[in-house]
Amino acid sequence: MKYLIIGFSAAGANAAETIRRLDPDGEIIVLNGESRSFYLRLDLEGIFQGKPVEQLMPRPPEYWPEKGINVRLDRAVGIDLKKRQVAAQSGGIYGYDRLLIATGARPRKLDVPGCDLAGVFHYHTLDDALAIYDSRARVRHAVIVGGGILGLELAHAVLTFGWKVTILVRGSHAGSPIVDLSGSELVLASLQRAGVGVLFHEQAAAFEGDSRHLCAVRATSGKTLDADLAAICVGVEPDVSFLQDTGLLTDGKLIVDGKMQTAAADVFAAGDAALVRRGEKLVGCNMWNVASAQARVAASNMCGMKAEWREDVLYNLDSLFDQEFALIGPWDDRRLSGRAIHEFRTENAYRALVMRDGVLESALLLGDRTHDRRIRKLITQKARVEEKLDRIFDPDTPPDYFI
Numbered sequence: 102m103k104y105l106i107i108g109f110s111a112a113g114a115n116a117a118e119t120i121r122r123l124d125p126d127g128e129i130i131v132l133n134g135e136s137r138s139f140y141l142r143l144d145l146e147g148i149f150q151g152k153p154v155e156q157l158m159p160r161p162p163e164y165w166p167e168k169g170i171n172v173r174l175d176r177a178v179g180i181d182l183k184k185r186q187v188a189a190q191s192g193g194i195y196g197y198d199r200l201l202i203a204t205g206a207r208p209r210k211l212d213v214p215g216c217d218l219a220g221v222f223h224y225h226t227l228d229d230a231l232a233i234y235d236s237r238a239r240v241r242h243a244v245i246v247g248g249g250i251l252g253l254e255l256a257h258a259v260l261t262f263g264w265k266v267t268i269l270v271r272g273s274h275a276g277s278p279i280v281d282l283s284g285s286e287l288v289l290a291s292l293q294r295a296g297v298g299v300l301f302h303e304q305a306a307a308f309e310g311d312s313r314h315l316c317a318v319r320a321t322s323g324k325t326l327d328a329d330l331a332a333i334c335v336g337v338e339p340d341v342s343f344l345q346d347t348g349l350l351t352d353g354k355l356i357v358d359g360k361m362q363t364a365a366a367d368v369f370a371a372g373d374a375a376l377v378r379r380g381e382k383l384v385g386c387n388m389w390n391v392a393s394a395q396a397r398v399a400a401s402n403m404c405g406m407k408a409e410w411r412e413d414v415l416y417n418l419d420s421l422f423d424q425e426f427a428l429i430g431p432w433d434d435r436r437l438s439g440r441a442i443h444e445f446r447t448e449n450a451y452r453a454l455v456m457r458d459g460v461l462e463s464a465l466l467l468g469d470r471t472h473d474r475r476i477r478k479l480i481t482q483k484a485r486v487e488e489k490l491d492r493i494f495d496p497d498t499p500p501d502y503f504i
């Protein structure tokens with residue numbers, strides 16, 4: 102059996118390993134669109150602490166050929182579903198019996214002048230992180246475009262470099278969509294304490310340079326900020342444009358069923374590239390562990406087993422700048438009707454519990470995530486806790502009190 106995998110990150114690498122386990126003799130080819138071997142994208146921040154690249158690689162590069170997994174530095178540019186062939190940038194043609202599309206997400210681009218000046222970066226790949234890190238000695242002023250989770254992560258990561266950092270935030274608060282306005286005060290206070298400038302209701306209108314290198318960022322209000330480095334962190338979108346003419350996309354989206362199968366026979370997809378149909382809803386990935394789990398399901402089905410992806414309760418532990426958070430349960434539709442949001446504030450923490458018809462549905466614990474496991478369990482058990490909220494963060498109350 103010939104397995105072809107496009108993309109070599111959380112989804113692609115996990116799928117390759119799963120296939121090798123299930124089919125010791127199958128031929129596995131992986132098209133790697135980046136010049137690096139498989140690395141942990143979610144740990145890129147470590148580069149700014151001087152971590153060697155190898156520490157971001159859970160497997161040494163020689164592991165893959167040793168396992169009979171043939172990784173080629175090449176990008177897919179098209180698929181011929183009838184002939185079961187993938188055309189690549191190198192001019193090569195790769196045949197398959199089973200295909201996995203694991204091309205993930207790419208950073209959203211800005212359509213403003215000067216994006217191609219030296220000194221203007223995205224923050225998405227290992228090479229991006231290394232390029233930003235390598236320029237640390239010559240940078241004095243940096244502008245980060247975007248105040249979401251990645252913009253804040255980068256602002257935090259470069260703190261020790263002594264740069265004057267300004268973040269342009271499109272809306273009225275930083276940390277969106279994790280926190281809304283009422284929860285963002287903690288994050289803003291942290292940024293201010295660290296001396297990071299934040300400009301709200303501002304976007305980049307142009308990157309300005311002398312001959313080739315960036316000198317300044319002009320914001321939409323007309324304000325001009327000195328800048329030797331700018332980082333564009335305005336979100337990501339599924340990287341599926343090379344599928345445009347294949348008939349695999351519906352309204353530009355790559356949709357799979359619970360088996361991670363696309364509309365085409367023997368073609369699967371997993372990770373940030375795909376949306377999983379769940380009844381009326383299309384569920385995106387956007388998390389490392391989810392991409393890995395989906396890939397294992399896809400790989401099992403590619404090997405002839407019957408596996409189904411089960412959407413677990415979302416459980417995301419991360420930070421907004423230096424404020425750690427736990428995000429548990431569905432978070433996008435928390436403001437929809439039928440939900441009541443209970444907010445708890447202390448000097449160092451903001452916690453929001455979202456209830457639907459008396460049942461705990463989702464939660465954000467920002468600044469103090471001590472009770473994340475208790476809350477996760479209650480959400481998983483669909484516990485009715487509305488009458489007991491006064492003791493929910495009380496460390497002396499035993500967990501069975503809430504059940």
Ligand SMILES: Cc1cc2nc3c(=O)[nH]c(=O)nc-3n(C[C@H](O)[C@H](O)[C@H](O)COP(=O)(O)OP(=O)(O)OC[C@H]3O[C@@H](n4cnc5c(N)ncnc54)[C@H](O)[C@@H]3O)c2cc1C
Pocket residue numbers: 107108109110111112113132133134135142143144145175176177178203204205206207224225226251340343371372373374386387388389390392419
């Ligand atoms: C800076 C950063 C920090 C993050 N931090 C966290 C975190 O803390 N926790 C968390 O859960 N998630 C985090 N994420 C998100 C997480 O990394 C992604 O959800 C995960 O990487 C998705 O995996 P994937 O395999 O679907 O795609 P990706 O990781 O996007 O990889 C897709 C790969 O496919 C390649 N590719 C694309 N097109 C082609 C083609 N045509 N041919 C060949 N190859 C191609 C790409 O170059 C890329 O290497 C972070 C993301 C970023 C960018």
